[in-house]
Amino acid sequence: MSIPTLETARLILRAPAPRDYPGFEATFTSYRARFMGGPLSEYESWMLYAAEIGHWKIHGFGMWVIADRTSGESCGMAGGWFPKGWPEREIAWMIWPGAEGRGIALEATHAARAWLYDRMGWDTAVTYLDPKNIRSVQLAERLGARPDPDAPTVDSHDIVYRHPGPAALRGSQLADGIAMENSTAKALFGTGGRID
């Protein structure tokens, strides 16, 4: 099984590797993970990181590590997530502590969604969000996702956001708008620089 590498203006989405684990652990053992089933112990966090990798082998898709194109440093994860028990296939993202505020999640998730639609043939996707997770709710909205009150939830505390399908996304103002946001972010933050 090979995990593909995707490139965007500022980012590389690549296979999760051992060297990326510290950022994942920092995220999942902290209060930041309160909307993602955490905080977890270090053991639980490592087991979940290993499962992120195994997910690729089981389904042929999964969560990429997001890395800065220039420095190569990882700053989060984005991609497809469909563990057993999930009502349907999810597009998910997370940003390591300290890497927020640069539009990374938008740029990475937009690219991941395009790959899942084009290469995996998905015709729809959802994101499960805690309504208290304001930043992620805002990001879902910027990605064009909207609440789908009829869709089954994972744990009844979450809201299901449904993404625009491939046809709705293709050549839409939404896609153009995201591309514009990404190039603005590139101008503001550049491609390099340390992430911390």
Add this chain to the structure above:
Amino acid sequence: MTLHRALPIPTLRTARLTLRVPGPRDVTAMARFYASARSSFVGGPKDPEGAWRQLATEIGHWTLRGYGRWMVDLADTAQTCGIVGLWNPEGWPEPEIGWDLFDGFEGHGYATEAALATRDYAYGTLGWSTVISLVNPQNTASARVCARMGAVREGQVSRPHLGTLDVYRHPAPGGA
């Protein structure tokens, strides 16, 4: 688009068993094992969701450590009888040989046969100089596997989710 090089997981063969890479086809067997009382010594029982994640973790362990556990198939019928191999998640005292035998396959020496093959792999291919096994003190079947492999109890450790475990030290390479 460039491709990440997939980690090759070697297939090991013994007289009666084939040790192979875990994959999607093992979802059902893992769910059945973690639903059974047999899993109570190794973190179970787990619901099918938890068993699925455990399978995914077993696969990812190979990428993160460069070694891991194999699914064990009977060579003649291709039935999967367990999961055996080298296990070392975050916080483990040191790498261990672990074995989970599925319901209905006990009493044939399969766990010992597979565990010996993975110990040979650890000592031979990986060049390890020592290895342990962690066993729940109530798990007399696994204690017997340790004895058959020549591993000796040297103490106890306590692990979250698993409680107190006996530490068995295997004979060093050449001494087995």
